[in-house]
Amino acid sequence: MTTVFWAILAACLVDIFLVAVTVKTYRLIRDYNLDHGHSVVGSTLSGILLALFVVIFAVVFSFRAGRDIVEYLRVGSPSVYSVSVSYKNIGHGNVGNEWSFSSSIDGISIGETPVDISLSPKEIAILKSVIVESDEALDDVGKKTSFVFVREDSFTVEQKVKVTENGGRNKGESVTWLVTYSFNKK
Numbered sequence: 001m002t003t004v005f006w007a008i009l010a011a012c013l014v015d016i017f018l019v020a021v022t023v024k025t026y027r028l029i030r031d032y033n034l035d036h037g038h039s040v041v042g043s044t045l046s047g048i049l050l051a052l053f054v055v056i057f058a059v060v061f062s063f064r065a066g067r068d069i070v071e072y073l074r075v076g077s078p079s080v081y082s083v084s085v086s087y088k089n090i091g092h093g094n095v096g097n098e099w100s101f102s103s104s105i106d107g108i109s110i111g112e113t114p115v116d117i118s119l120s121p122k123e124i125a126i127l128k129s130v131i132v133e134s135d136e137a138l139d140d141v142g143k144k145t146s147f148v149f150v151r152e153d154s155f156t157v158e159q160k161v162k163v164t165e166n167g168g169r170n171k172g173e174s175v176t177w178l179v180t181y182s183f184n185k186k
């Protein structure tokens with residue numbers, strides 16, 4: 001809900017800017033009329049009408065923008081997704097062959113078998129992948145975190161995780177893994 005607050009605050013700041021522009025415009029009109037011997041009453045009336053128009057526009061804009069933002073950010077009711085994760089080596093560097101993998105969604109571990117997770121459409125899910133190649137001295141580790149909006153239907157998310165050899169004769173070599181999260185709506 002904090003996103004909605006900031007969005008409405010931004011709309012209010014736009015309103016304040018519009019009112020400031022209106023005041024400045026009114027003063028310019030008044031000064032021009034005074035400098036050229038015209039009636040101050042006419043400039044005051046036009047300034048009041050201009051201010052009224054801008055304030056009405058600003059209020060309508062704020063309410064409509066706020067309503068649209070709230071509607072967009074409204075999180076739907078939770079749905080259950082069967083989530084599975086697969087790993088594919090897409091870059092064949094000489095890093096090693098003792099690999100371990102871990103993945104999680106919002107802190108829930110996803111193993112070799114699919115896991116049922118309750119998520120709401122338009123909610124932001126945090127996907128974390130860690131790939132480790134075990135070495136005697138120091139493990140080679142690749143990590144990736146993604147923030148994704150949950151969709152209403154089944155969907156997939158891909159991450160590329162790079163693991164670089166940090167020691168030994170192949171130091172600097174790297175391998176890229178494609179991690180695919182499959183969200184199947186039940």
